[in-house]
Amino acid sequence: MLQVLALAALPMLAGALLPWVLLRPNRLAPGEYLRLPPALLALMVMLALLPLLAARLFPRLTWAAAGLAVVAVFWVLGLQTRSALVGQAEFARASAAAGVWLSGLGALVAVYGAGLLLVGRQRVLAWAWLPAVLALVGTGHLSGWSVLIEARNEGPRWVQELAQHLRLVGTALGLSTLIGVPLAVWAAGRERVAVAVLGLANAIQTLPSLALLGLLIAPLSALSNAFPALRAAGISGIGVAPALTAMTLYALLPILRNGVVALRGVPAGTVDAARGMGMTGRQIFWRVQVPLALPVWLSGVRQAAVLLVGVASVAALIGAGGLGTYIFKGLQSAAADLILLGAVPAALLAIGVDAALRGLEVWLGRRFGRVG
Template sequence: MQLIFGLGGVLMLAACFLPWALLRPNRLAAGVYLGLPAVWMVAGALLALAVPLSARFLPRLTPVLCGAALALGFYLLGARMTAAMIEQPEFARASASSGVWVWLLGAGIAVYGAGQLALQQRFWNGLSWLWLPVLAVLALTGQLNDWSVLRELDAQQARFLQEVGQHLKLVLTGLGLAVLIGAPLAVWASRRPRAADAVLGFANGVQTIPSLALLGLLIAPLGALASALPFLRQVGVSGIGTAPALTALTLYALLPVLRNGLVALRGVSPGALDAARGMGMTDNQRFWRVQLPLALPVWLAGIRQAAVLLVGVASIAQLIGAGGLGYFIFSGLQTAASDLILLGAIPAALLAIGVDALLRGLEVLLARQWGRG
């Protein structure tokens, strides 16, 4: 445990001496690196040293210090960007530099360690989440508006909302198709060992193909299919665009849906099924009332893994014209604009975290409902 807090403290201490802002006259021009003012450098260094010391001598104080460290990182991000942009022209940009990311990484590690420490010693860990309301207040009051990523967001707000919606559409549609195909297939294959090996072999084979290569492989057959059957072109099927993207996403999501489904269904205790049979239940009743409720938690975990996987893979869909948050990532790569890359990458990461949390909650809720039933 001390190793976790020591690593977090070392990273935060190092961040105090690194540049925190890169000030540029425009998005693409070279700029000047700016560090922290001396007073904040000293305060940050003291807090970085206090975190591992508190974990050793005052563990109940550790969550407060860890939460404060992460909150301080976001506050200094906004304050440093605002100070850098004073009297700068409209096209100037203040980007977060290495100090910001190293500090947030160290503070994040410390917050994780605080959670583990609280669990180990059985005390309340709520104050380690102090950073969350601080971040909300900073965002709502506009204290972070001078950060270059948010300036890009302000300039491209309409396009951003469009691409977020398209990203969600791709992920949800691909996941839905994978569940519609994979769930019945898992039920069917769970009773046929040879079929299960073949199905899992196919799904594993798809996973070995890089996502970009899979999208490329789908262009020719889907394009030929759309040419041979004109009505498919009328409903949007073509070699580029949404059709190959959804096909690739569905294929990628099949493995966790199938694998967890098979493991879950096969893992149900034979004794529970025998007891249900002894009660006079039919095969369908045993499946819906006994086997599925017992298998549901493991199966839902696979669907959650598939959803998080698709959030990342969907970013590649922009390369074949399907849109999504990859639009900003690849636009930034083409123009060497790191702010645009972050405008796509940060929401994609937050979206993955949000989808994971939402489906994890749904997993717990449904498991409780099935358990009561």
């Protein structure tokens, strides 16, 4: 644990010495890098070493020292961005520079190291910094940070794109589950079927997502031209239809693979015991095989959901909407703040989905005696 905290101090110390804010006259123009003033530089150096010192002298308070370092990164960022914008035009932007990102990385590593000292329910203390950071955002302390300025300017449009992103992920995950679950059940007891189905799903998975989206444009355009009813229903070569088709195909492999492995992994002795108790084949499947296979199967659903969050971002290139809209808009205009406006929420969404489904997976594993 001390090694982790020592490793965390290195990027924090480097970050304190590097530029902290990039001040630009507008979103696209080149800007000027600003460093920390001496007082704040000394503060960040002290906070970089504080978790390590706390671990040596007051181990029970290491989590507080690490959390304080995280909060300090955002607090200093708010001070510096607002100070940089004083006297600037309305279109001026103050972005986080390399010092912020390195310091934030080191602080989060320190939080991880401090969490190693906590046990059981005490581990929640490692997240004590999060309400403080949210309070800084809510009180407007970070109002000068360019990412939040862009978020305010986008407003309802950003909420619409987030909702579209969630719709794409949820719909594709539902379709892939509806297709993948029966196929996995069918393939679990038939080796040739399993080889064929898994081979096809694996072949689809090897295609780059952008290439698959491009390959779907021509056939879906032809179908919409041949059948006006499909065009009236919104199916065409670009938009939601090819995006959902590609996402559904991408999500099939983890659901199929884990389903086959989970069903085949049910102990034969358990199935024989159930049959000896007089259960029918249908009862054995629903009351024995499915509950025991569910934790491992859900692991495949979790992998598919996280995969879909990323693929949905790429789908914005063909007009499907979602958070990828900001990523590609930012790339086209070299506006890093817009990229972050799409990329950071997408990453947090993937982490949240993974954590929620992993928790459900562990709970089911404990309930039915297996952990996926």
